[in-house]
Amino acid sequence: MTFVEVTIKNIFQLHVKISESASLYAFYLYKGGDLLEKVGYSKSSEYTFNLLQSGSYVVKGFRRSADEGAVSAMSNRVQYAGIPELPRPRPRSGIHLYGISKVSAFAIESLSRSWKIDGIVDPSNRFVGQQFFGVPIVDSSSVPEGSRVVAHENYAGQRDDLEFFAMRQGVQDILTEELDRRGVVDLYQLSRKAHLSGLAEGARYLHGFIRLKFNARVPFTAVLGEGTTLSLSGLGTAIHPDSVIGKNCVIGQNVTLGGRAGKTHPPIIGDNVFIAPGAKCLGGKIGNNVVVGANAVVLNDVPDNCVVAGVPARIISKDISSYSGYIKRR
Numbered sequence: 001m002t003f004v005e006v007t008i009k010n011i012f013q014l015h016v017k018i019s020e021s022a023s024l025y026a027f028y029l030y031k032g033g034d035l036l037e038k039v040g041y042s043k044s045s046e047y048t049f050n051l052l053q054s055g056s057y058v059v060k061g062f063r064r065s066a067d068e069g070a071v072s073a074m075s076n077r078v079q080y081a082g083i084p085e086l087p088r089p090r091p092r093s094g095i096h097l098y099g100i101s102k103v104s105a106f107a108i109e110s111l112s113r114s115w116k117i118d119g120i121v122d123p124s125n126r127f128v129g130q131q132f133f134g135v136p137i138v139d140s141s142s143v144p145e146g147s148r149v150v151a152h153e154n155y156a157g158q159r160d161d162l163e164f165f166a167m168r169q170g171v172q173d174i175l176t177e178e179l180d181r182r183g184v185v186d187l188y189q190l191s192r193k194a195h196l197s198g199l200a201e202g203a204r205y206l207h208g209f210i211r212l213k214f215n216a217r218v219p220f221t222a223v224l225g226e227g228t229t230l231s232l233s234g235l236g237t238a239i240h241p242d243s244v245i246g247k248n249c250v251i252g253q254n255v256t257l258g259g260r261a262g263k264t265h266p267p268i269i270g271d272n273v274f275i276a277p278g279a280k281c282l283g284g285k286i287g288n289n290v291v292v293g294a295n296a297v298v299l300n301d302v303p304d305n306c307v308v309a310g311v312p313a314r315i316i317s318k319d320i321s322s323y324s325g326y327i328k329r330r
Contacts, residue, residue, distance in 0.1 A: 106202030
């Protein structure tokens with residue numbers, strides 16, 4: 001009979017208890033044969049694991065005392081069905097935007113994730129019946145009484161019921177409330193979309209928003225591939241405006257992707273690259289499946305499938321399989 005007992009509590013937590021007394025206890029959590037988490041020796045005979053995915057779980061428990069050393073046993077196996085995800089909120093309705101302008105187009109792109117925009121009011125009536133960035137253009141008389149009508153502050157004085165947004169840093173309004181919910185890569189993607197759509201003022205506004213909120217410089221002119229992420233929301237990260245970054249890269253905090261005097265090409269990063277915190281990539285093209293060590297300074301080309309470190313950075317390993325945990329492949 002095992003001395004390691006496990007039970008599910010609070011639907012998603014696996015509680016383990018060692019029933020036989022000892023001086024120290026330790027716990028290993030397994031899922032389908034894979035070791036997920038280790039809890040080193042302590043005086044507590046109980047521990048609670050938070051389960052992240054559905055599946056079959058078992059715990060290996062250890063008890064250690066002076067008279068018999070370490071003894072281990074496996075618990076009974078527990079099937080965890082998972083916990084339902086929080087449903088995405090349904091878009092809220094009742095908003096109309098006021099005025100046909102590129103700023104209004106940017107507001108449509110920014111707000112449409114959380115808000116159902118019922119129409120955009122054309123005060124000139126020149127474009128009524130057409131669509132503007134997927135939203136029908138209407139006249140003022142067709143806005144239902146009590147609807148929320150949102151406009152840039154430059155439209156002040158044109159209607160008594162307007163709610164304004166400013167597109168200035170430090171102002172709290174419906175637009176900043178929406179943007180505050182988003183992460184750094186999401187905001188970059190929105191700014192890049194605005195830039196490519198000719199919404200220059202919106203793109204510049206988001207660039208400043210990212211800089212103030214995350215202390216990061218992520219220009220909308222740079223290209224970040226699908227799946228690429230910035231650690232700690234890009235804290236202290238500076239990316240050259242002409243950078244081209246591949247897919248599924250991980251860029252640590254306080255990383256600089258820049259250039260040097262006399263070097264004409266911008267930073268080019270391949271796919272599946274991990275750039276550790278504090279690294280500076282100031283010259284040369286970085287290939288695919290590369291790990292750049294913490295605080296390394298890259299000045300020259302880096303080939304595929306290697307690890308570089310140091311100042312200046314040099315290849316320290318070509319056995320990239322040993323570093324597979326750093327590289328995010330999809």
